Amino acid sequence: MKICIYGAGAIGGLLGVRLAKAGEEVTLIARGPHLEAMRKNGVTLHSGGETFVAHPHCTDDPEAVGVQDFVIVTLKAHSLPPIVSQMRPLLGEGTAVVNAMNGVPWWYFYKLSGPWQDKRVASVDPDGCIWETIGPERAIGCVVYPACTVIAPGVIAHEYGDRFLLGEPDGSRSERCLTLSTALGKAGFKAPVRTEIRNEIWVKLWGNLSFNPISALTGATLEEIATSPDTQPVVRRMMGEAQAIAERLGVTFAIDLDKRIAGAAAVGPHKTSMLQDLEAGRTLEIDALVGAVQELGRLVDVPTPAIDTVLGLVRQRARLAGCLG
Structure with a gap:
């Protein structure tokens, strides 16, 4: 299973280390000194009084990564519209995109029964570019509870929390959600699939x-x-x-x-x-x-x-x- 973490800062680094240590094929997409440090020294995670180091593939070039099974987006919400077009090389027919960001998600009204079904949320997707590029059918909801900080380039401090709640916009317990839940569980997280995400x-x-x-x-x-x-x-x-x-x-x-x-x-x-x-x-x-x-x-x-x-x-x-x- 190929997992790409897009915007691998604090939360992305936590996921990257734990998933890599659990044996998953993980790629971290980052930039700047943080990327250079991860390339050179791996990703260091301080968590629960222990220190872990992992060496996942780290890059700033999605084209060099190719199609993924899961793309976990850990950017701040305002950072996604300017770069969403760069994600296209990662997206295949079966790729799921996990919205591991705070706030109202861009896909919020997808398959939500009622008068606003499929409405776009202008505050987070001003011109509809995320909806059109990623496609709401790829979206998996995710509520992130861990708190982490990048304390130095390539070094993550995990302060508290281990829950990543997952859910499909349509409320189904899909195979892809259950697969990701299992992978996150093996990596030491609690990742239940919720029918009312x-x-x-x-x-x-x-x-x-x-x-x-x-x-x-x-x-x-x-x-x-x-x-x-x-x-x-x-x-x-x-x-x-x-x-x-x-x-x-x-x-x-x-x-x-x-x-x-x-x-x-x-x-x-x-x-x-x-x-x-x-x-x-x-x-x-x-x-x-x-x-x-x-x-x-x-x-x-x-x-x-x-x-x-x-x-x-x-x-x-x-x-x-x-x-x-």
């Missing part, structure tokens, strides 16, 4: 759409945002609006808002990915996490005053910091 996407998104922008605006950690009397009410308003949108789209939440906030607080003094990106001067992942939720709110006629306010503020913060894509 959109429910799982919203549970993760519930936190990302609120904690990420608030962290970028305040510099606070998850624990601080979740417990502060100044920020927790803002989180609650944003999450309440998002829940109303999701439920209008047919989503069922398996946990309540209080439990989701408590779960974020329990992570402790962790900086969100958006705050880390701001501090590093990288483009912030605003549209997939917040802008897309606003877009869906407009679609289903749910007012989003708290989301609108925080979205405007974080866009301004990113613009002034030179981190707005």
Whole structure:
């Protein structure tokens, strides 16, 4: 089985090391000093007090890789439209593309019964290029729970988490999903196949759409945002609006808002990915996490005053910091 990890930074590096150690044929596509270090020294993973080194094939040239069984995309959502055409050499008739990214996925409305079936989400796929190039029939949903950091070129620190939830847009327990689940399981991950993957996407998104922008605006950690009397009410308003949108789209939440906030607080003094990106001067992942939720709110006629306010503020913060894509 050929597995390509496209955008092999922190999460991609974690997957690459574990899958390679489990015996899979893995290719990592990356760039810059990180790629050069992985080519020269392999990929080093610090996890659970242990250090692992793997030597998967690493390149920046998809044409040199060829058709894959699975392409796991671990880019930030805003990075995919500019490079999606470069993925074509990886895509064969039976290739599955796993959307291992945060936020509302570009395929969200594919095979979703109802008035919006097959609608494109402009916030994450502005001109439809992802839909047209990858094809929604190739898409597998994936909710990513591990937290990792690239601490040096070619070196990944795995902080916590081992779950990658998988699911087909149509809710089926497909052979390709089960095959990938088995491979990830052998690599030491928990990768159950869910028949309602959109429910799982919203549970993760519930936190990302609120904690990420608030962290970028305040510099606070998850624990601080979740417990502060100044920020927790803002989180609650944003999450309440998002829940109303999701439920209008047919989503069922398996946990309540209080439990989701408590779960974020329990992570402790962790900086969100958006705050880390701001501090590093990288483009912030605003549209997939917040802008897309606003877009869906407009679609289903749910007012989003708290989301609108925080979205405007974080866009301004990113613009002034030179981190707005």
